[in-house]
Amino acid sequence: MDKVAQLQQWVKESRNIVFFGGAGVSTESGIPDFRSVDGLYQQKYAYPPETILSHSFFMAKPEEFYRFYRDKMLYLQAKPNAAHLKLAELEACGRLKAVITQNIDGLHQAAGSKKVLELHGSVLRNYCQKCGKFYEVQAILQSQGIPRCACGGIIKPDVVLYEESLDEAVLEEAMRCIAQADMLMIGGTSLAVYPAAGLIYGYHGRRLVLINRDPTPHDQKADLLIPGKIGEILSQIKTA
Ligand code: NAD
Numbered sequence: 001m002d003k004v005a006q007l008q009q010w011v012k013e014s015r016n017i018v019f020f021g022g023a024g025v026s027t028e029s030g031i032p033d034f035r036s037v038d039g040l041y042q043q044k045y046a047y048p049p050e051t052i053l054s055h056s057f058f059m060a061k062p063e064e065f066y067r068f069y070r071d072k073m074l075y076l077q078a079k080p081n082a083a084h085l086k087l088a089e090l091e092a093c094g095r096l097k098a099v100i101t102q103n104i105d106g107l108h109q110a111a112g113s114k115k116v117l118e119l120h121g122s123v124l125r126n127y128c129q130k131c132g133k134f135y136e137v138q139a140i141l142q143s144q145g146i147p148r149c150a151c152g153g154i155i156k157p158d159v160v161l162y163e164e165s166l167d168e169a170v171l172e173e174a175m176r177c178i179a180q181a182d183m184l185m186i187g188g189t190s191l192a193v194y195p196a197a198g199l200i201y202g203y204h205g206r207r208l209v210l211i212n213r214d215p216t217p218h219d220q221k222a223d224l225l226i227p228g229k230i231g232e233i234l235s236q237i238k239t240a
Contacts, residue, residue, distance in 0.1 A: 004233060004236050006224055007209060007226065008236075010207050011095060011183075011239075014182050014207065015095060015182060016097050016180060016183070017090060017095050017096040017184075017185060018097055018099075018100065018178055018183070019090075019096060019098070019099045019187070020174075020184065020185070020187075021083075022101070022103065022193075022196075023103060023188060023189070024187065024190075024212060024230060025081075025083050025084065025101070025230055026103055026105055026188070027188070028082070028229060028230070028231040029075075029078040029079060029080065029081045029105075029107060033188075033190075035192065046064075049068075049072075052065055052068045052069075053069075053073075054161055054162040062146045063145050063146050066140075066145065066147065069140075073104075073123060074140070075105060076137065076141070078107065079110070080107045080111035082231035082234060083230045083231040083234045084107050084111035084113070085112075086234040086235060086237060086239075087099055087111070087234070088108070088111040088113045089112075090239055091114060097115065097177060097180075097181070099115065100199065101117070101118055102193065102196050104123050104159050105122075106122050106124045118170065119167075119170060119174065120166070121157070121158045121160050121167075123137055123157055123159060124137050125157070126139060126140055126147075126155050126156065126158060127155065127158060128151060128155050129154050129155070129156050130149065130153025130154075131153055133150075135149070135155050139155065140157065143155075175199065175202050178199055181203060182205060183205065183207035184207065185209045186200065186208070186209065186211070186212075186222075187210070187230040188212060188213075188230050189212065189216070190212075190216055191216040191218050192216075197218075200221065207223055208221060208223045209223065209224045209226065210225050210226070211228065211234075212230075215227075
């Protein structure tokens with residue numbers, strides 16, 4: 001049986017699919033990932049992106065952080081692609097129970113997914129560090145330099161920066177969903193960023209599907225390894 005036919009059969013037989021994905025899920029929407037050859041990490045800036053996107057850099061040089069952030073992290077015109085749409089369809093028909101994402105772009109919700117666990121937060125939410133007031137992403141886009149609250153505090157995106165810890169409740173719920181899944185579909189992630197990548201160890205079933213364009217350090221754990229573009233692959237899956 002070919003690999004996509006095998007995936008189709010498992011989808012048909014499953015009632016508790018959990019999807020775990022990363023930046024590669026959104027590249028077909030035009031948002032670059034970090035680690036591919038054409039990804040953000042291959043471009044040259046005054047500081048490496050890991051440095052700019054760290055908590056200490058944000059605190060020390062917020063103006064420089066925001067110059068990079070507005071230029072490289074906000075893709076507000078991007079639309080959900082075939083992968084986002086298929087995952088939402090799988091949830092609507094009762095087969096998929098949760099999407100766990102490392103992405104911060106909000107595209108799973110835009111596609112209609114209801115249960116989305118955002119391990120790294122979202123660019124669509126922003127808070128004043130001083131008084132906690134909420135701001136839409138437009139407040140960041142429309143401001144110049146360092147975006148400030150009416151109270152004078154600096155506004156920070158609700159995004160987990162390097163050196164910051166993940167939200168415990170979100171991480172625990174992700175682990176709970178994965179432990180109960182009858183099929184774990186992983187896609188579009190280099191499985192290189194911890195602790196998120198460690199979630200793979202919480203699955204003990206026999207339907208671990210890994211769909212990724214490039215090899216990952218966990219390829220040998222997959223029961224079904226499908227190299228390729230996730231949107232192209234998932235668009236072939238029928239839910240009816
Ligand atoms: P990564 O950049 O480390 O790896 C992306 C992986 O996706 C690569 O292995 C690549 O081969 C694969 N890939 C790229 N396009 C693909 C496609 N069309 N189909 C299948 N596979 C594809 O990304 P990561 O593992 O998610 O870790 C990077 C971190 O950066 C994440 O924590 C995330 O928070 C953040 N990030 C988010 C976005 C976003 O929100 N869209 C974009 C870039 C980075």
